[in-house]
């Protein structure tokens with residue numbers, strides 16, 4: 001299953017490192033080529049000889065040996081995936097803050113391949129806010145986390161913090177690499193977030209879109225190997241994979257112009273909440289408070305999805321989003337036809353687990369042929385998986 005895959009294993013100082021030889025053996029058995037980079041503390045828990053014998057390659061630990069420099073950049077470029085197992089609390093913290101005082105950390109900072117980490121620590125450390133924050137930071141770097149499991153710990157306590165078992169990690173990596181091949185060679189365009197239409201230098205017309213759904217979709221498409229361009233309106237979320245090209249825009253017109261550079265897409269998902277109208281005139285100076293009532297003249301913005309719909313080629317899959325507050329199904333189906341999309345994803349505002357800024361969403365998908373598929377409320381990252389599954393089925 002892993003034949004021809006190059007896996008770089010990072011080992012850090014945790015008692016769970018005693019399981020890393022089993023992991024290495026399993027990966028090699030599955031056909032992977034494995035190299036190991038270890039922190040000095042890791043070798044207190046597992047022997048260099050065991051790891052080098054099982055991987056068939058010397059264990060790398062030092063930035064410099066006898067006057068020669070270990071090329072950490074080449075190491076991160078060699079690998080298809082950098083798998084850190086176990087990841088100790090200390091190395092996690094160093095990775096989150098960008099420290100690089102050993103070969104493992106310099107390799108991490110320069111790795112251009114995807115990074116998967118399997119943390120291992122005691123329950124109290126696992127539950128600590130600092131650990132949660134550091135793991136979140138790693139997520140924002142686009143790293144993938146195999147959550148620690150519940151069970152017996154080195155302290156004798158029972159709780160969370162056990163590194164996932166080697167079989168679980170091997171299954172995760174196998175699935176990860178298989179998925180990465182799924183959309184390889186495909187170009188994807190995703191829009192996300194709101195647009196801001198300026199009234200004057202300090203004010204704008206905008207909306208509450210957080211961009212989370214669009215970012216999750218961009219990440220999922222990228223995880224499956226697509227080359228992704230994400231055109232994003234003003235958002236605060238930053239959880240995006242390194243491989244995704246992000247184009248930041250402010251207005252609907254800028255979003256349209258940025259998207260127009262990518263009409264050769266295979267997959268386009270327009271998840272942005274684009275303003276439908278923008279002020280006809282933008283005041284050069286801040287508008288002063290004078291009259292009791294003011295009228296602002298607005299003009300229609302360009303419909304990005306609609307424009308893409310008129311130019312869509314048969315091999316391209318075009319997906320839109322619809323947010324409705326009434327006659328949801330009817331409006332979503334009409335929007336699908338009007339905009340010439342292949343699929344329309346309806347966000348429900350009726351469900352309290354869906355909507356602006358939330359981490360969960362509940363969607364119903366409408367197809368051109370009238371077929372409708374309804375999903376449960378779930379985290380936006382899982383909604384993104386469902387939508388990308390459906391897109392993959394539609395690709396020629």
Ligand code: CTP
Pocket residue numbers: 191252270271272273274275276301302303304305306319320321322323324335
């Ligand atoms: N959309 C777009 N360009 C616009 C407006 C909307 O590309 N100027 C896209 C959105 O990204 C979304 C879909 O069209 O994928 C539907 O957006 P929505 O705001 O629900 O639809 P509208 O056409 O604006 O219709 P209405 O606001 O009247 O419901």
